[in-house]
Amino acid sequence: MIHHGARRAARSLDALRRGWPVRITAAGGPALDLLAIESSDDLSLADFSADAPDILLSGERAVTLKLTNQRAAANPGPVRICAPASSHAAAFAIADPALDLAHPMKGPFTSAPTGNDPAAAAAMTLARHAGLLPAFFVRTASDDAAETAETQCDADDIAALLDSRRLAIAARARLPVSASEQAEIVAFRTPEEASDHVALIIGQRDATPPVVRLHSECLTGDVLGSLKCDCGPQLHAALHAMADAPWGVLLYLRQEGRGIGLVNKLRAYALQDQGYDTVDANLRLGFPVEARDFSIAGQMLERLNIREIRLMTNNPEKVARIEKEGVTVLERIPLALPTNKYNEQYLATKRDKTGHQL
Structure with missing residues (x-):
């Protein structure tokens, strides 16, 4: 209700x-x-x-x-x-x-x-x-x-x-992907929002805790191959790491731009071209540095009956946020990738201002 x-x-x-x-x-x-x-x-x-x-x-x-x-x-x-x-x-x-x-x-x-x-x-x-x-x-x-x-x-x-957003599994299907032919996609829906979140389960589920990646949607990086961030390479590296593990779960969260949306993220890009870093750009737009809602990820894992995970992230804050949702993080797995001339400052800002361990 x-x-x-x-x-x-x-x-x-x-x-x-x-x-x-x-x-x-x-x-x-x-x-x-x-x-x-x-x-x-x-x-x-x-x-x-x-x-x-x-x-x-x-x-x-x-x-x-x-x-x-x-x-x-x-x-x-x-x-x-x-x-x-x-x-x-x-x-x-x-x-x-x-x-x-x-x-x-x-x-x-x-x-x-x-x-x-x-x-x-x-x-x-x-x-x-x-x-x-x-x-x-x-x-x-x-x-x-x-x-x-x-x-x-x-x-x-x-x-x-x-507070009332309650995710439910809307559909699921087998989905072979380049990282693993043994994969299943699960779509989650809530009545309060138009965006559907998805989980991609890689490999055969067993008794071991899965490798989990909380990946926020990034159209520019995931789809268009933007060099301004490391989102696309992180996504693909995480899927291949899961394929090498017994099994893993990618939670693809529809929270573009750390929760400020695509249009506002592009406005932040314009501010970065004026010399502001990602943190300052968000603040100048009037948004918090971190606006994502990790309770969604907690609900997705609950619906999948997953209580213990090995979390793939460079952000210790993400560990704390998902543990607040009742999920036990047994291990933090770093995700190290090379930089390029377009995202060096972006990654330095993540390290210096938001506590990422790069």
Whole structure:
């Protein structure tokens, strides 16, 4: 049974992607009417507000725009800036840091931190799960019928949506692959999300703990052969290592760009071309450095009746995260691969800023 609040939050996610207004309510703060800047246009903006509306930005983006003092910058929360743009294009230039070089002149702005406003914080979470920039046209909600948002949810509904995701095995089939002709693919589905996660079981299952790789989807690396990351080579090396072991399981998690989505990952690439590393690029976009949800991997292993694993990763944090989901990691297996001139800085950032043991 899906929680009613989770249904409301799912409808709000859909509305944001479509460029429709959403109202978020929360105990302890005013309700907010929101229109995602990325998915809206001048027409929907005019419908949303007759005057230039305020803009709600993530705390991280506010830091890059110098809208916070040093104390607030250490722990930034969402910031509301007052009537800064009269057109969608002008607002988008404020929202997207990848456009800063093309549109360097911004402000001065009149801004106000939202403090611990739960509705503003919930808006940032919704944006990330919708795959959108965390930036909104915003107005304080009123009872005026003409200003009623298309959908409405509560901040607690968003938490219910994330907590209620229950994966189920939807289909499975034999799938010979280049690393091993003895392989089976298992697809997992949850009612709350459109993306299906998959597991590829390599070899014949026996009583020994399998070699497991948690691999986050990377279209650019896995499919297109990008040299900017090591995802594609890691994927194929892991499959061949599993083929050499008694058996193994690749969990292919549909969490592109460490959980920020494909479009935002490409925006991060544009920021890297401007000189920022992967960590700084994510923060400038208004996202956490690590936004993936490893509870999905824990559920997949549970459905496969796997409780003990040998985890193939260079990231000790990944060991800790999957153990929090009730999985015992008996061994961490490193995955060492050569670098190239395009991904040397990327791998150095993983080593120096996110604790990867390379």
